[in-house]
Amino acid sequence: MMKSSRIHYITQDMPNKTHQQLALEACQAGVNLVQLRLKEKEKGEMLKIALETQKICKQFKAKLVINDHLDLALAIDADGVHLGNDDLDHEIARTEFGKNKIIGATAYTETEALYHQQRGIADYMGLGTFRKTRTKPEIRNFLSLQQIKSLIDQQKQLDHHPIPLLVIGGVKISDIKPLLSAGVYGIAIASLINESEDKKSIYRTIQNIFQESGIDLNN
Ligand SMILES: Cc1ncc(COP(=O)(O)OP(=O)(O)O)c(N)n1
Ligand SMILES: Cc1nc(C(=O)O)sc1CCOP(=O)(O)O
Ligand SMILES: [Mg+2]
Numbered sequence: 001m002m003k004s005s006r007i008h009y010i011t012q013d014m015p016n017k018t019h020q021q022l023a024l025e026a027c028q029a030g031v032n033l034v035q036l037r038l039k040e041k042e043k044g045e046m047l048k049i050a051l052e053t054q055k056i057c058k059q060f061k062a063k064l065v066i067n068d069h070l071d072l073a074l075a076i077d078a079d080g081v082h083l084g085n086d087d088l089d090h091e092i093a094r095t096e097f098g099k100n101k102i103i104g105a106t107a108y109t110e111t112e113a114l115y116h117q118q119r120g121i122a123d124y125m126g127l128g129t130f131r132k133t134r135t136k137p138e139i140r141n142f143l144s145l146q147q148i149k150s151l152i153d154q155q156k157q158l159d160h161h162p163i164p165l166l167v168i169g170g171v172k173i174s175d176i177k178p179l180l181s182a183g184v185y186g187i188a189i190a191s192l193i194n195e196s197e198d199k200k201s202i203y204r205t206i207q208n209i210f211q212e213s214g215i216d217l218n219n
Pocket of ligand 3: 082
């Protein structure tokens with residue numbers, strides 16, 4: 001299983017910035033994993049954006065994970081791909097992409113999380129949705145901290161290695177400490193970084209919360 005970063009930064013469509021600009025600013029702020037989340041773009045344009053984003057990530061030694069599109073991840077030899085429940089099956093993706101690539105899954109319920117856990121294919125799971133978020137406004141179901149804690153307790157009782165859980169959806173600064181205390185591995189965030197006026201400072205604040213919670217982000 002590939003070791004996953006504890007902080008996944010996700011690009012998003014924004015009116016005044018390209019995905020490449022967002023990735024550059026996030027890398028300058030210190031992120032070490034960028035998920036390129038392109039929606040409703042034509043293939044040729046996606047390839048151009050992905051290649052330019054990859055160049056930026058390489059400059060900063062950040063990993064690049066492509067959302068949804070294994071073909072694009074394969075075409076540019078990205079570090080990983082994130083595949084949710086409506087995307088390509090993880091088993092097919094693992095066969096085509098190889099064991100040294102990062103493959104992420106999404107879980108919205110305890111049942112889905114335990115399904116991915118038992119399959120043992122994904123390197124991490126995005127667990128959500130935590131809060132209502134403008135980044136994905138269509139979502140109406142949310143997982144409480146209590147539900148997340150209970151899921152982690154169940155994961156611990158399984159005899160195989162727990163797949164790292166990254167909580168996603170509207171995660172705010174004040175959520176990080178309680179989520180880490182509940183035992184989550186990390187967080188996946190878009191707007192917290194993308195809408196920040198001072199990305200370096202917000203990223204430093206996030207890193208400090210991990211450190212104060214006894215988690216070494218370099219390990
Ligand atoms: C880290 C992470 N977790 C969950 C998701 C959501 O993936 P998915 O359910 O496929 O939804 P879209 O992002 O494709 O709209 C994610 N992207 N990243
Ligand atoms: C891409 C995505 N997937 C989600 C899910 O729950 O599946 S929530 C989400 C948006 C994450 O962005 P933000 O940090 O701005 O809320
Ligand atoms: Mg998807």
